[in-house]
Amino acid sequence: MKVSIFSTCLVDLMTPNVGIAMVEVLERLGCEIDHPASQVCCGQPAYNSGYLEDSRLAMKNMMLAFEHSDYVVGPSGSCIAMFHEYPKIFKGDPNWELKAIALKEKAYEFTQFIVRVLGVTDVGASLEGTATYHRSCHMTRLLGERETPFQLLEQVQGLQLEPLKNSDNCCGFGGTFSVKMPEISGQMVDEKCGCVVDTGADILISADMGCLLNIGGRLSRKGEPVKIMHIAEVLNQQNTAAKGGSPT
Known part of the structure; x- marks a missing residue:
């Protein structure tokens, strides 16, 4: 199963050991991992601060970064929840609404993916x-x-x-x-x-x-x-x- 890692800003910049742990667990569970280099922030900080247009630029970048991914898995329920908001934000947009829906449907928080997609509850830890x-x-x-x-x-x-x-x-x-x-x-x-x-x-x-x-x-x-x-x-x-x- 092919999985693209969404590393998130905090993990990327401050706690890369968390990202490494996530990759190692998923690889032991049989996943083939990649990490699209063009990913950046999901746009949540700007969006929550009221800078809607600025945040939309980051969101569009993320939709393109993961456009060809089978699954997108991240170590943060907060950031993955932001992906799930994209269809509302881009509702009615002829160029981006379908991309927003596609990302939402394949994006999972780390534990959610293991249990609900892989069907595993015991990873041998x-x-x-x-x-x-x-x-x-x-x-x-x-x-x-x-x-x-x-x-x-x-x-x-x-x-x-x-x-x-x-x-x-x-x-x-x-x-x-x-x-x-x-x-x-x-x-x-x-x-x-x-x-x-x-x-x-x-x-x-x-x-x-x-x-x-x-x-x-x-x-x-x-x-x-x-x-x-x-x-x-x-x-x-x-x-x-x-x-x-x-x-x-």
Whole structure:
């Protein structure tokens, strides 16, 4: 099965180890991987900030970058959810609406692709530790995916998963929200950090690096020794203790 990787801005620029983990897991599952070099940002930051015309340029570039891909898989429910918004944005456009629909129909978040397309829930991962999982807002509310991360984590040998109180609450990142409303954002991430610490978990897992960098940074400043790991890193662990995760 041929899969094109949508690496996303944060993974590309700040946490390339997440992209590497995602590729290695998919290759072990029999996927043939490529990475179209012309891809850039999905346009979400500009779009959410009200710069519609500027964001449309980025969106058109992405539709062309993945035009000939069979499947498009990304390590962020937020960015993939943005792809799913394209048909609404380009509705009625004779040149772009069909391309927008085509991209939406073949674009999947990493865990969603493994479970819902490949039909796999056990990737053979093994990780000793106690972890909790943070649901990202866009993956949960916009992409509508609540189940696949847990279906995969439940099969990781040695991993004890603790429920996270108020798991549906936003961590306060929200992209430009954390910049425009830092006081509110700070209170939100403080609440999230408290819930994480209360679980007693050694590891915080999520499927979106924006959330993990926000929560992980706050935990670090509070002196809390909780390791952050993208779910791709967790699923890439095989018969070893946790290593190579993103720094807290």
